[in-house]
Each structure stands twice: as C-alpha cells, then as structure tokens.
Amino acid sequence: MENGKLYLVGLGISDEKGTSLQGLQKLKECWKIYAESYTNLLPEGTLARLEKLVGKPIEILSREQVEGEKEILQSASSAPTALVVSGDPMIATTHISLVLAAKKKGIQTEIIHASSILSAAIGESGLQAYKFGKTTTLAYWRENYKPMAAYDTIAENLSRGLHTLLLLDIDEKLGPMPPSEAARILLEMEKQGKKGMLTLETKVVLLQGVSYGGEQRKVFAPLLAFSQMSAMRPCVLILPGALHFLEEEFLQSL
Incomplete structure (x- = not known):
C-alpha cells in the first residue's frame, strides 16, 4: 500500500471549474476523498461533477467530523487522502488545525491552493x-x-x-x-x-x-x-x- 499523505485541495470560489489542474491530478491519485462545504456554499451539483472529473466518489463530512479530525487522519495515515474545500484551504482556521494534527502524527501534508x-x-x-x-x-x-x-x-x-x-x-x-x-x-x-x-x-x-x-x-x-x-x-x-x-x-x- 502507498504511504499515507493528506492533501488539502482548494476548489476556488466558483464551482469545480475553479480547481487547478494540479488539484485534479492529486485527487485522481488519492484513495479516499472527503469534502466539506460549511465554510462556503458550493453551487448545486459541484461535487457530483467533480466526482465525474476525478472518477472517484467524494464523501461529504459535517463540520463536527472535520473538526474532530479522526476519520480524515485515520485514512491519511495509511493512504493518500484528500479533503476538498471551497476557496483556499488555509484561510479557515479549522484546516490549519487539521494540518497541524496530521504533522504531529507524522503524516505528510500538501496544500493545493486556489482562489479566495x-x-x-x-x-x-x-x-x-x-x-x-x-x-x-x-x-x-x-x-x-x-x-x-x-x-x-x-x-x-x-x-x-x-x-x-x-x-x-x-x-x-x-x-x-x-x-x-x-x-x-x-x-x-x-x-x-x-x-x-x-x-x-x-x-x-x-x-x-x-x-x-x-x-x-x-x-x-x-x-x-x-x-x-x-x-x-x-x-x-x-x-x-x-x-x-x-x-x-x-x-x-x-
């Protein structure tokens, strides 16, 4: 199995078309993809269209699940895992906390920035x-x-x-x-x-x-x-x- 890694992939401030080519490539390489939309409101159908682009299902998490960190970090500890967020990933303090928690557990992280x-x-x-x-x-x-x-x-x-x-x-x-x-x-x-x-x-x-x-x-x-x-x-x-x-x-x- 591949080494674990956590990617935070920004979707930008529109819909799936705001995702960079780099972001799409990383999502295609991941074993598990999560999404949260509570820090912004994505246009209807954005995640469904993104699933088609990357050829993989996207699991939507609640705010409590993202802030709890357990599910995301458990996946990222053993396989490439992504959390896709609207806007730029590191603007929200919740995502900063998630990256810090991953680093403390020895999980590599990579941020794919987007428009904010x-x-x-x-x-x-x-x-x-x-x-x-x-x-x-x-x-x-x-x-x-x-x-x-x-x-x-x-x-x-x-x-x-x-x-x-x-x-x-x-x-x-x-x-x-x-x-x-x-x-x-x-x-x-x-x-x-x-x-x-x-x-x-x-x-x-x-x-x-x-x-x-x-x-x-x-x-x-x-x-x-x-x-x-x-x-x-x-x-x-x-x-x-x-x-x-x-x-x-x-x-x-x-």
Missing part, C-alpha cells in the same frame, strides 16, 4: 489592496451570543483610514447571512458601541455571489438600502476607510 474571497472581493471592489486593515467576520447574533469583535475591528481600521473586509457568517442551518440581517446587526452594534461610525446612511460595498457569473451582485449603497435584501449566494461587505479619488470613482461605477 479575500483577494477576489478586494479586486471586485476596485479598492487598493494595501489600504485594507484587519479582515473580520460578522457572526449571527443569538439570544445569548452577541459578539462585538467585528465592530471593534471596524473602529480600529477606520481610525487608521483603512478599509474593512467583512465576511458574513454562513450557518449550516440558517445558511448565508442575508444583507438585511448584516445591516440590522451592524446598527445594533452601533447602539451598544456608541462610537458614532455606523448609521442608516453609512455607505458600504456589497458583493454577492462573487465568481457566480450572471448571478453576481455588486452594490455601493447606504445600509438602509440593504434592509430588505435577501441572500441567494454568500455575501461580503466592505466598509471603506479614507478613499483615494480613483477608488471613489470606481465605487460610484458599481
């Missing part, structure tokens, strides 16, 4: 990459869980004139956070944080379904405009800091 929303969103917005501060995630609020970390990050970035890339939460049960919910949470955060930086008139960039072709939406508008907007595809928001005149011109063209 981190770079694609910046490119689609027309804002200058070096003017972005810390990226943060806007999590769903629940009755006993109302984190303010995103608000604090926005405040820190704005104080330095930097833009903020705000990733909207994707919940296994609730799905991708709609723009209407994001706007509501941001305004609730302002009520608690009271820094005077977010109002109904605060203009932000909405990018929905980046790399989904005709289903992509790009908007630069006040938070008020998002109050009734649903989410058919994963979304991100960008809260601009100090704008260069070329950045401002690009935003106005969205």
Whole structure:
C-alpha cells in the first residue's frame, strides 16, 4: 500500500471549474476523498461533477467530523487522502488545525491552493489592496451570543483610514447571512458601541455571489438600502476607510 499523505485541495470560489489542474491530478491519485462545504456554499451539483472529473466518489463530512479530525487522519495515515474545500484551504482556521494534527502524527501534508474571497472581493471592489486593515467576520447574533469583535475591528481600521473586509457568517442551518440581517446587526452594534461610525446612511460595498457569473451582485449603497435584501449566494461587505479619488470613482461605477 502507498504511504499515507493528506492533501488539502482548494476548489476556488466558483464551482469545480475553479480547481487547478494540479488539484485534479492529486485527487485522481488519492484513495479516499472527503469534502466539506460549511465554510462556503458550493453551487448545486459541484461535487457530483467533480466526482465525474476525478472518477472517484467524494464523501461529504459535517463540520463536527472535520473538526474532530479522526476519520480524515485515520485514512491519511495509511493512504493518500484528500479533503476538498471551497476557496483556499488555509484561510479557515479549522484546516490549519487539521494540518497541524496530521504533522504531529507524522503524516505528510500538501496544500493545493486556489482562489479566495479575500483577494477576489478586494479586486471586485476596485479598492487598493494595501489600504485594507484587519479582515473580520460578522457572526449571527443569538439570544445569548452577541459578539462585538467585528465592530471593534471596524473602529480600529477606520481610525487608521483603512478599509474593512467583512465576511458574513454562513450557518449550516440558517445558511448565508442575508444583507438585511448584516445591516440590522451592524446598527445594533452601533447602539451598544456608541462610537458614532455606523448609521442608516453609512455607505458600504456589497458583493454577492462573487465568481457566480450572471448571478453576481455588486452594490455601493447606504445600509438602509440593504434592509430588505435577501441572500441567494454568500455575501461580503466592505466598509471603506479614507478613499483615494480613483477608488471613489470606481465605487460610484458599481
């Protein structure tokens, strides 16, 4: 039997066509292929079409199974095994933990990178990459869980004139956070944080379904405009800091 090895293969931010030729070759060489889709939402039929491309079945794992690591590492300890993920594999902290766990068990690892929303969103917005501060995630609020970390990050970035890339939460049960919910949470955060930086008139960039072709939406508008907007595809928001005149011109063209 071949020596064990763990591959993390990125699918990019569209569908199976975002997988690199290198990634497809590695998947064909693997004995076992797993997939998770909770860190993003793959277009319908993506994994089925990927199975046809590589000629092997793909087993879908839950978030708990991926984070538990046992099943994946047990397979990778004795045979080439792959975990395919949307976007770039090493953006999610869960996958970093998985690679570390594999190394501790003496399992070789290899990362096959792919496109990421981190770079694609910046490119689609027309804002200058070096003017972005810390990226943060806007999590769903629940009755006993109302984190303010995103608000604090926005405040820190704005104080330095930097833009903020705000990733909207994707919940296994609730799905991708709609723009209407994001706007509501941001305004609730302002009520608690009271820094005077977010109002109904605060203009932000909405990018929905980046790399989904005709289903992509790009908007630069006040938070008020998002109050009734649903989410058919994963979304991100960008809260601009100090704008260069070329950045401002690009935003106005969205």
